[in-house]
Amino acid sequence: MMLRLVAIRLFFGLLTLWAVSVVVFAATQALPGDAALMILGRDATPERVAALRDQLNLNAPVTVQYAQWLHGVVQGDLGTSYSNRSPVTEVLNGPIGASLTLMGLAALVATPIALAVGAFSALRRDRAFDHTTSLGTLVTAAIPEFVVGILLILALGPGGLDVFPSVYSRNGGPEQWVLPVLTLAFAVAPPIVRMMRATMIEVLESEYVQQARLKGLDERTVLTRHALPNAIGPVAQVVALQLAWLAGGVVAVEFLFNFPGIGKVLMDAIENRDVPLVQAVVLLIAGVYILVNLAADVLGLAANPKVRVAR
């Protein structure tokens, strides 16, 4: 049952990716100028533009260009970057690793803390801790992540307390990861905290938790055996959405900290109308989005005994 569901979802995932690639391709075509013009910039002479267009096969009809690209992708060849002139996979190799590490660290830091804070707020409902958390998450959620980043730099960077470097350097130590990870963590955590709190409150007021308490179980067992497992399902969805957001949200944060990840590559690629590179990065982000959501659904189902046991 579950397997079939996953298979169907994967199929629709691939369909979505294909649709995304069409839309992105159309969007890059709609942008003014082409790769040859953007790459050559002000040094573009008609002769140089013509030569570069020839090299990049930009003179072929748009549909043919897309078909050629798709043909390659189906065979596992993402093509050659227009601006870098080397295979897209080679260009993305380093940045993908760096971005995934950054996102992974942010998720590892943000998720457990957010879950704990949310659950604790629910237990301390309407007390000082709960109100502070509510206000804090509301404010943080309202501020764009790059502003959070700038504030963190001002507070903890060289201009402020000077605890952590505010810019990524190839030769830097592990402390340079702190500010980018914190920035992303602050950006993803608030909805998780709020959802965890709401769900926990709901669960704690439910009849089965009342029942468990009436049975005389100690509060610890009530929480871990009865309350938490029932809260996980809905919260997992939010966690997944937030982690999926990371894949896109990393773009602005990478720019801010000069972090060599896919965000920086994507911005360059768009500027250069580097279609194969834009496609690859967007498909990657969309792919992460789809997979993380799928994982959340599976987790949600697995956490729901009704679904897990029945049928």
Add this chain to the structure above:
Amino acid sequence: MPSQPDHTPAPSRRTLLKFSAAGAAVAPVLAACGGSDGNGGGGGGEPRQGGRLSVGVAGGGVNDTLDAHDPTDNVDIARNFALYASLVRYAKDGTIENHLAESLESNEDGTEWTVVLKEGLTFHDGSPVTADSVVFSLRRILDPENPQRGAGDLAGVDADGLTATDERTVTIPCVEPAVTLPEALAEYYNCVVPEGYDPREPIGCGPFKVAEFVAGEYSVFERHEGYHEEGLPYVDELEIVDFPSDDARVNALNSGSVDLISQVPHAQVPIIEADPDLGVMESETGMWLPFTMRVDTAPFDDVRVRQAFRLIVDRQEMIDQALSGYGQVGNDMYARMDPSYPEDLPQREQDIAEAKRLLADAGHGDGLEVELVTSDISAGVVAAAEVFQEQAREAGVTVNLRRVNPGEYWNEEEGFPYPFGQDFWSARNYITQTAQGSVVGAPYNETMWGEHEEWLGHLEEARRTADLDARNELIREAQEIEYEEGGYIVWGFVNLLDAHHVSVHGLEPAVSGHPLGSYAFHTLWKDA
């Protein structure tokens, strides 16, 4: 007949005087960075060999390249200066000096040039730099199948006729007189590479050889032991880091992850100056950010309107507002570093009354409404447009601003060339600049200038005149015509600001408009 034997400074230069003045203006900074090129002196003492220098350069991205003949953005240019060397080059004061060449001479009418290489030059792989390398390099640049960036500058060169007459001598025939050939050959992107050059193995004969390169991120270079300038470069290792974001670049300097950075945003200068460990170097340049008026389009087809608009501008105020004061007042003429630049023409000042009179004469006594197309194509451009809008109000001229995306600014679909627009230009000498922007058919003739017969006569004669003094006289006359009637409002020249840690020495301003003294990494050294 121009002749530039080794070590003889190129022709008389008023720019030298100008440069000295610039030097005086930035003297405290210079003192802080320890005197001139390798002579030691100043506050820094004797140059120290060795060490590693890390530089943050503005810009960079996935399209970064090490291709000798195709650098585009700032970081490419910085790496180009580190890796490669050209036959001649621009000195700090804007004059042309020999680099790989021992001499560069032309025949009577400038249709044939002869270049002789210095002795004992070697590429990074130890192979000798020969006349064949020069021929190969020029042909690679001019390849009709794949013309490189310098192809336009070298358009007059007959690529098939290039001949290596001996190990060190190359004859460069030209299909027409090419008096500006030394200027073209002095451009960094027209540098010399070995035969069979492959950009994936970027071998040159510049002061540093490549060790690591990741597009859009960083590159590492090692000292080229066989570099031809004795004792240079000082540092063993050079790292160039890409910084597209201004804030990240300044933060990197603040936190010590790089030793120096190019292009400090004006707003950050006071912060850096307040730090005793950091210094700012200000360089006067020949870079200009003109307003452009199309001389073939109403209302600017009436010379009185153009003259009135030039009188509307309070130039100092514009520099103060748009460039935070980091600039030099312009006098409606470009090619400020050209030896022919007419320094003696009176400085044009704001004169609203005269502007109103001229506008009234031209039939705009009841006021005039124009659209100014602006774009964030270079720092200060949009601010200048806003200042002009204010200043024009006093003269009864209503200026409506239309802001266009930088990527689309030079797009014909947006309406380029605009009746009234803006642009930015780096420093070029006069004849070379006119080929880019002022003659009919120039790639960026945004003022549609170039049909003025008297002006064209002077220019064409200058282009054929090999004698420098006679040529300069002709250029002066052409300049004067543009000063009176031209379509540009050249209100100012931009000063460039770079910043460095005080442990870095040997930094000296250059007028080229390229940051960090034209990316002169080979002259820099660091305290132990």
